[in-house]
Amino acid sequence: MYTQSYPEVGRGPAQHALANSLLVADCGTVFTKVSLFGLVEGQYRLMARGEAPTTIVPPHEDITRGVMQALNTIEFVTGRKLVKDGLVLTPEQSNGDGVDAFIATISAGGPLRLVVLGAVDAKLESLASQAISGLYAEMHVIPAPSFQAATSRTPLSVGAAGTEEKAPTETSSWTQERVTKEWERQLARMRELQPQGALIVGMTDSPAGPSPLQEACQLLTNADRQRKELGSKAVEVPTLYAGAPQYVEAVRRMLNGVSTVTRLDALTASEQLGQVSLAVGGLHERNVIQSLPGYARLQEWSGGATPVATATSLSSLVRFLAQHYAMNVTAVDVGGLTTTVMLAGEQGEFVPTVNAGIGVGPGLSALLQRVGWQRVGRWLPFVVTEEELRQYALNQMAHPASLPTSSRELAFSQAFAREAMMITMEEAQKASSDELNSDLILATGGILAHTPKYSQVAMMLLDALQPRGITSLVLDRTMLISQLGAVAGIAPIAAVQVNENDAVSHRLGTCVIPYGDLKPGQLAVRVGVVYNNGRQINVDVMAGSIEVIPLKVNEQALLTLFPAPGVDVGLGPGERARAAEEIDGGLVGLIIDARGRPLALPANDVERHARLTQWMQALNV
Template identity: 80%
Template sequence: MNTNPYPEGGQGPAHNQPPAVTNSLLVADCGTVFTKVSLFGLVEGQYRLMARGEAPTTTTPPQNDITLGVIQALNTIEFITGRRFIQNGRILTPEQSNGDGVDAFISTVSAGGPLRLVVLGAVDTTAENLVAQAISGLYAEMHSIPSPSFQAAMAKAPLSVGAPGSEQPWNQDRIAKEWERQLASMREFQPQGALIVGMADGPAGPSPLQEACQLLVNATKQSSKPGPPTLYAGAPQYTDAVKRMVGGISEMTRLEPLTSQTQLGQVSMAVGSLHERNVIQKLTGYQRLQEWSGSAPVATATSLSSLVRFLAQHYAMNVAAVDVGALTTTAMLAGEQGEFIPVVNSGIGIGPGLSAVLRQTGWQRIARWLPFVVTEDEIREFTVNQMTKPASIPTGSRELAFCQAFAREALILTMDEVQKANSENLNPDLILATGGLLAHTPKYGQVAMMLLDAIQPRGITSLVLDRTMLISQLGAVATIAPIVAVQVNENDAVSHRLGTCVIPYGDLKPGELAVRVGVEYSNGRQINVDVMAGSIEVVPLKVNEQALLTLFPAPTVDVGLGPGERARAAEEIDGGLVGLIIDARGRPLALPSEEVERHARLTQWAQALNV
């Protein structure tokens, strides 16, 4: 489990010292599709969000300069505030006596896509899992290519090569075919970094290390580009030999052998450095962006991870944050005891990442969330249209339903990775949701439904929507102005509280009473609500309203204290934009297999949340 403050390890990005008194601060988030710029300033002694601008990200022709999108978003803020922030193509700092300019500027970046990392050598399941854990909090996409000698040594039976039925032993002919396949795979993947793993006492000895080097050399010879930077985390006695073999085509960085979780931090830091160098710094306009702030832009996932861990410690609760983006879906879970599970699911999103979602899930899993009949062709046509125009907004309820179905599956795929690393089975007490689709969803009940469907929390959980899309930037803000991050988070970023959710689980029998909920409002009014298994109920509890809850579950149903155990809240719970949500549909959530019944259930649940 990664418990570093930043996924790359270390103490996070270095920034210039801000002015002794920071009256104003600009933060730009350069995403794959949109660039958002926010202005924070003092209002009656508290730091608040004063204005926000948004523009398409400009990393592709004809603009091909990431700072142009920042300037366009800044122009919106200048129009709103009547202040000037750009002078001679630079951010005007510090804030001037007439109100122009700003005391500090920082930026976060998720544009440019993930780092494509190829893992070579003696790559078995253990090594793959270790690498996956090491890069889970980074913008990195992993592709494993175990060496032919290692595959031969590990094979317990002949494996297929080519078409079904063409099984053959690991002879010279098969090895030659495997080399051809691996070279083709390297050309298709076009790695931006390579990680070589394997120890000398493995089943194939040092041969996998030699073959990994040879594959890099051969793939580079067939390309007009230099070889990818190489990280060597294999047998230490062969470090010099590996360096000699790849030295002509690639720079090599030696790491400690990757054999257990104790080496995850160094691998994470090294891969994070490769991402910054080979992806972020290659963006046109990067140098200018850096000059504006006087420090390196921060990866958006790094900023979010810092904030999530802070909130878990600050509020002494388990906090989950999810960000559904165009090309990346992120989920981070932090525990009050310092536990931290970051997952950045690169290539999975609701823009250019739609095809990967469809490829991994299949069209039927998308269709299962739609309360109407749909064909495979219709879903595929929607996918193509959305990928070619990722900045487009759904024009009708049917397109919106498609987007939300894909968002559910993107979150489910990402939460599956969280669960694999969640050895302590942390259940979130607070779920923060951000990202363009969630922030722009027209009805709050739709956001709540997506989160409950995809994350499937248990017990009692609060849902908060970051409609301002600020939480991904506040971790970076905290590195130079902690008080700004704290106050903006509490005053603006988490101001859209959807409500508190009670989720009973266990043996819920459809049609029978799952839980009786006693609600005692602050004004003394009391009500009891019976919630049947398989249903969702919303109890009126508005924003700025509080109530004490008493839960009476059925004998086989658990609300957090054990099957049948009554629970009474020690403190009043808060209301929200949706209200108090009782989700008695069961965990894991099982949708009816019969289409007509499923459509009816989806419609009933949507009506319960006023969707």
């Protein structure tokens, strides 16, 4: 399994080992959240929190304006002065004003647009995709025309008699005219993308030899010349070279005056992924984060420390939780422009997936284009038209900070959230060589944190992530977990205590998800529950249904599961499971989801609406 490498968070000043108070700002695409942490009876706790729209577009165009608005809320709530002369007041004063440290995480600004050039075959495309999977970056592959022409002529396979079987339609299709048109198409694509970085890959053992590397340089040169001829602002596209090492100096000469070239080890296998990931992360920091209006001021408030990408901060915390509690952890963060899923295993496995451009705010258009309106509409227990969903998406993109004003709009927003989580989870699972059954699912992001009912959050997570076996659902309603990885680099104890005391305090409940040979209408699993007060109940759960057994917060029970033959609850088909320890209750309760995996929705509209309504009523959605 691939384990992503990340730069250490908290770069800059030394750790504040004895910090009494910290301010943490998370500047997202739509909202900026600022949290005040302080010591309360010897434990670090969340003392106050403020939220304001992110201010990186006109008329404000200064990211610190949104931070200031959120800080004003905290000052009003606490009566504590945190700002003086336009600066965060540090260190904490004797009268309680100020804080000892200010930390910032950033996901605003959008993803880095990276073009991958050269001899890009399916293997190299997959490796490049893995390298940027945990970063705010979107990848666009533009293979060299000579490579496309050479590989399209390459025999597809060798027959049993040793004869070569060639592609019947591509063998002679790459005429000079087609090559010329491909060059024009690629130039137009570069003009459309306006990339912020380039990655050149490929060795010389391909059928095209070194030509694809030369053509990659020529494309960057032609695109630069075209921008200048059109009078566009000159923007250098930095190049990462991970191709044949013997040509690095030739590439530098060809791109002299056009692009700075950073040499990396040739990308040929998973061993080089970490280096590529770090280099692309550096491009995102320099070309996206540091270009945000007001960035220099934000860095000054941080005492010179570099604000951390939110995904990097989240990855640090998720890996820590998996190791600290020896469990498989899945974290999901649904944002306005980005959806993130991170899988961390107790043995050190880690699969980060940042789906840049896919979200429930400005990212709705890309989401709708990718999945289609029918996939979104399948989660709605009522009839909806394509026009209605598209109109909702347009309104939400224009006003991403707005909240649903009706139950119908709320259902739309949650349907889009399901699809954003689902396609991101699918990408994460494809990148994983092993199947990690989650012991803990940790959910955050505005659309989940602001959902009116906890049962609605539970239903969205079960529908989209489709866990198996036994897992716990936890909602980070304070939206702190994305920041705590960065906090750990400054004050590790504060990160641990705030996580346990405040960030993961909204436990939705324990879920049992039987899977395997579930026959609709027949018994899937018999659940025996022994409460800590001695009361006992037995519940039969039928295949195709979802049930909630009462088990409140601060209430525990011993659980015994008797699955039907062919049905698995985590120990093998038909194997009975008995919890060695009491399980915890939650805000929703003990959820038994026997709807099957993968979850299949009826194709018939009337039947599907009835089934969705039944499941929603079972969870009191």
